Amino acid sequence: MPSGIKDKVVILGMGCSRFGERWDASPEDLMVEAYGEAMADAGIDPKQLDAAWFSTHMSDVGTGRGGLPLSIALRLPNIGVTRVENFCAGGTEAVRGAVYAVASGACDIALALGVEKLKDTGYGGLPVATVGTLVPQWYPNAVAPANFAQLATAYRRKHRVDADTLKRAIAHVSVKSHANGAKNAKAHLRKPITEEQVLAAPIIAEPLGLFDCCGVSDGAAAAIVTRPDIARALGKRDLVAFKALQLSTSNGWEMHSSQWDGSYFHTTRIAAKRAYEEAGIRAPREQVSMLEVHDCFSVTELVTMEDLYLSPEGGAVKDVMDGVFDADGRIPCQIDGGLKCFGHPVGASGVRMLYEMYLQLQHRAGARQLPDPRIGLTHNLGGQPSQNVASVTIVGGLRA
Amino acid sequence: MLGIVGYGAYIPRLRLSRKAVVQANAWYAPQFAAKAKGTRAFGNWDEDSITMAVAAARDCLGSGADRARVRGLYLASCTVPFVERSNAGIVGEALLLDETIDAVDITGSQRAALSAVTLALAKAQSAGTQFVLAADLRQARAASAQELEFGDGAAALLLGTEGVIAEYLGGATLSVDFVDHFRSSDAEVDYAWEERWVRDEGVGKLMPRAIGAVLADAGIAATAVDHFIFPSTIAKLDAQLAGTCGIRSDAVVDNLQGRIGDTGTAHALLMLAHTLERAKPGQLILVSQFGSGAQALLFRVTGSAPAARPVKGVGAWLERGIEETSYTKFLAFRQQLILERGMRGEQDKKTALSTLYRHRRSILGFVAGRCSITGEVHFPPSRISYTPGAPALDTQEPYPLAERQGTVLSWSAEYLSYYPSPPQYYGQVDFDGGGRVLMEFVDVSKGDIESGTRVEMAFRIKDVDERRGFVRYFWKATPVRAPGAAKE
Numbered sequence: 001m002p003s004g005i006k007d008k009v010v011i012l013g014m015g016c017s018r019f020g021e022r023w024d025a026s027p028e029d030l031m032v033e034a035y036g037e038a039m040a041d042a043g044i045d046p047k048q049l050d051a052a053w054f055s056t057h058m059s060d061v062g063t064g065r066g067g068l069p070l071s072i073a074l075r076l077p078n079i080g081v082t083r084v085e086n087f088c089a090g091g092t093e094a095v096r097g098a099v100y101a102v103a104s105g106a107c108d109i110a111l112a113l114g115v116e117k118l119k120d121t122g123y124g125g126l127p128v129a130t131v132g133t134l135v136p137q138w139y140p141n142a143v144a145p146a147n148f149a150q151l152a153t154a155y156r157r158k159h160r161v162d163a164d165t166l167k168r169a170i171a172h173v174s175v176k177s178h179a180n181g182a183k184n185a186k187a188h189l190r191k192p193i194t195e196e197q198v199l200a201a202p203i204i205a206e207p208l209g210l211f212d213c214c215g216v217s218d219g220a221a222a223a224i225v226t227r228p229d230i231a232r233a234l235g236k237r238d239l240v241a242f243k244a245l246q247l248s249t250s251n252g253w254e255m256h257s258s259q260w261d262g263s264y265f266h267t268t269r270i271a272a273k274r275a276y277e278e279a280g281i282r283a284p285r286e287q288v289s290m291l292e293v294h295d296c297f298s299v300t301e302l303v304t305m306e307d308l309y310l311s312p313e314g315g316a317v318k319d320v321m322d323g324v325f326d327a328d329g330r331i332p333c334q335i336d337g338g339l340k341c342f343g344h345p346v347g348a349s350g351v352r353m354l355y356e357m358y359l360q361l362q363h364r365a366g367a368r369q370l371p372d373p374r375i376g377l378t379h380n381l382g383g384q385p386s387q388n389v390a391s392v393t394i395v396g397g398l399r400a
Numbered sequence: 401m402l403g404i405v406g407y408g409a410y411i412p413r414l415r416l417s418r419k420a421v422v423q424a425n426a427w428y429a430p431q432f433a434a435k436a437k438g439t440r441a442f443g444n445w446d447e448d449s450i451t452m453a454v455a456a457a458r459d460c461l462g463s464g465a466d467r468a469r470v471r472g473l474y475l476a477s478c479t480v481p482f483v484e485r486s487n488a489g490i491v492g493e494a495l496l497l498d499e500t501i502d503a504v505d506i507t508g509s510q511r512a513a514l515s516a517v518t519l520a521l522a523k524a525q526s527a528g529t530q531f532v533l534a535a536d537l538r539q540a541r542a543a544s545a546q547e548l549e550f551g552d553g554a555a556a557l558l559l560g561t562e563g564v565i566a567e568y569l570g571g572a573t574l575s576v577d578f579v580d581h582f583r584s585s586d587a588e589v590d591y592a593w594e595e596r597w598v599r600d601e602g603v604g605k606l607m608p609r610a611i612g613a614v615l616a617d618a619g620i621a622a623t624a625v626d627h628f629i630f631p632s633t634i635a636k637l638d639a640q641l642a643g644t645c646g647i648r649s650d651a652v653v654d655n656l657q658g659r660i661g662d663t664g665t666a667h668a669l670l671m672l673a674h675t676l677e678r679a680k681p682g683q684l685i686l687v688s689q690f691g692s693g694a695q696a697l698l699f700r701v702t703g704s705a706p707a708a709r710p711v712k713g714v715g716a717w718l719e720r721g722i723e724e725t726s727y728t729k730f731l732a733f734r735q736q737l738i739l740e741r742g743m744r745g746e747q748d749k750k751t752a753l754s755t756l757y758r759h760r761r762s763i764l765g766f767v768a769g770r771c772s773i774t775g776e777v778h779f780p781p782s783r784i785s786y787t788p789g790a791p792a793l794d795t796q797e798p799y800p801l802a803e804r805q806g807t808v809l810s811w812s813a814e815y816l817s818y819y820p821s822p823p824q825y826y827g828q829v830d831f832d833g834g835g836r837v838l839m840e841f842v843d844v845s846k847g848d849i850e851s852g853t854r855v856e857m858a859f860r861i862k863d864v865d866e867r868r869g870f871v872r873y874f875w876k877a878t879p880v881r882a883p884g885a886a887k888e
Contacts, residue, residue, distance in 0.1 A: 121743070122743050123742060123743040123744060125744075125816055128744055128747045128817075133751075133752035133755040134752075134755050134759060134780070136749070136751075136863070136872075137751065137755065137756060137759070137763050137862065137872060137874065138762070138763055138780065138862070138874050139838060140824070140826040140838060140839065140840045141817055141819070141824070141863070142826065142838070143814055143816045143817045145812070145814055145816055146812035146813070146814035146816070146824070146826065147812075149812035149814070150810035150811060150812050150827055150828065151810070153810045153811055153812070153827070153850075153851050154809060154810040154851065156851070157851040157852070202815075203815065204814065204815060204816055205812045205813065205814035205815070205816065205823075206811075206812050206813045206814070206823070208812075251786060252778075252782075252786045253786045253788060255836065255838070256778050256779060256786050256835070256836055256837075257776060257786055257834075257836060258809075258830040258831075258834060258835070258836050261809070262809050262810040262828060386828065386838065
């Protein structure tokens, strides 16, 4: 058994740009915005960075490929910069790279930064992606909303939930996220909405309507990580430590066999189990204080509550409707507005989730600060229900 | 005995209301008011002569037939998508026919299908069972008579010496450069001469020579013909020709003009398939068609006909039609009305031909890989199996999926992407016997697809690369429809 990552690495500083339709900002500008805040928070000099991990997904419409865009935008002192890409979970991959580098002792201080510039395509929604030479010859010209919408049809069938009930439950998910996002000055979408608005919105992909889909945003987020002893030597107190960092990747079983029922994320369940074990969490519903999940679509968030073992299987509809995951509920979810309202600059989202957990644990979340959070969880997903990468990260305070 | 050993047909589900066309064009072409009756078949956006030929072939062959017995393939059409790249070759790959057969395109005249039958019959004597497919998806100008008269469709005829259901009694051909219409290789539509001249000088004089010759050679009296097949868009010309030739008026076979229109090269064989569904043992069928001359073939139905029934047949395809009253949908599918696609429609659809060749059995033939140890089915096939905890190496054997049905696990219908006929339906299909594929659903109406819906496979256009003129084909799922369950 590997000894895992628990309490070996702490966050030295974080930063996050304002998300949204940043017509004013290039990807380089967004990187500088997030990096500047993170460096000021860490209180270090660029020369103290040993290495950097850079996440961006749609490189063709944003920064271009490789590690160069980050190094050049930030004028880093010729340290190693590695570009990572794992669909929408790339942000967490950047963090994972930096955390592992520090945990190994190879680096003292490492930077993870994710950025995405999606609003230079000329149209709404995610850019049309290329997928190699074989896949387009047989695979449907799929789009994310219809990929995730299929969760709803499979979930309804499995748990015998009628279409109206599920539609109302996922509407509640979005209403909650909009209420939270309204309190976040950096969020893309800041208007509260009503259930009636959600239900009346035009359909994007049956049964998902406009308000069931997250924002497609420009933005960047950065994390600087180090070992606890270095953080303390730099004068840091109230350290936020990594308790678990797990990633699970589909191997085609869901997509190609007839065994997966289509209603849940196989990988999220695996990553969650591993993460809880790594963090020493035995009763997640009782122990997790708050979470930021990959709510690319409202229905994704709903089923993820079960996949993270926070709701019993088939019980997420009731928990959602009971307000368990509302800001004043038992396990607040998407306190910052989530992908839904903070926005979803793909390569940055995993880092943005961590940013909120970090702020909350340090009691710096302003108007949306929760009373006494102890353990925060982020769930960052890439791909689609039938094949994906799912990461679960758990953070919490480090006892002196 | 030499003759027909199997037959099949295909008619697209969409049937355009002629009234809708005539009304839309009334401001410009009021002369068509009298033609505002019935419907014409038209291919979905993802259908062409190749896909329709495959559908007719599968209607003929069924799921269980031994396809190795097919020793030659002829595709007759005047609307093949490729001038170079064997269109019949694509059909052969889709049908998983033996690679060692010759697959030949026959084109150039409306009677190309009868020419193919003649060639196939000659070859079947010594070289084994031959397969003739005929399909047309003809383009006509908006507000033309042809637009109302034409229809899209395909037919299949299997010819051989074993299990003959209609014995070949003889044929006669006239190859004459009578240009009733023509289309140069770069033209979109036909250029046609005056109908009265075609009727009197062409059909009226050339067809009786061919028909007379075949009857004389076979020693059969014209009055003995039970089914007379002569497709024409000219009203009552079939009955007039029968009269000229001495064929009984009750022998004239319905040309289906009212329901599907004239399917061009395919039409004589389509009418023949329709006739074979109902013909009685001993009856004589005379099949004739006009085009760059004249041709006539004579068959006598044997007692074996019921054994060779197609999977669906013309009768069932006719019933499956759904009336379409949107004339702009028809025009858009024919690229005669250019609709705004949005930027999502700008994506390059370039096909890597080396990739296509490497995976052609999977892509064109829809062949999966079945693990010889676990029986689990993988699409596309892979070297290592997905079996949890037991990833076996190189255990997969070819396992065709095209003739298997499946069940919808999950689905959606989306309005986001550019799709020629929105919304785009797709979802996961679990195949009977194993295997799961995320597939596009075609020929669906709202409410047709649910979790649990039973589906069957259709060979269709996947994407069109308009920049380079290439067409990509793959298989899609369509609901299994019970006979008589069509919505009108």
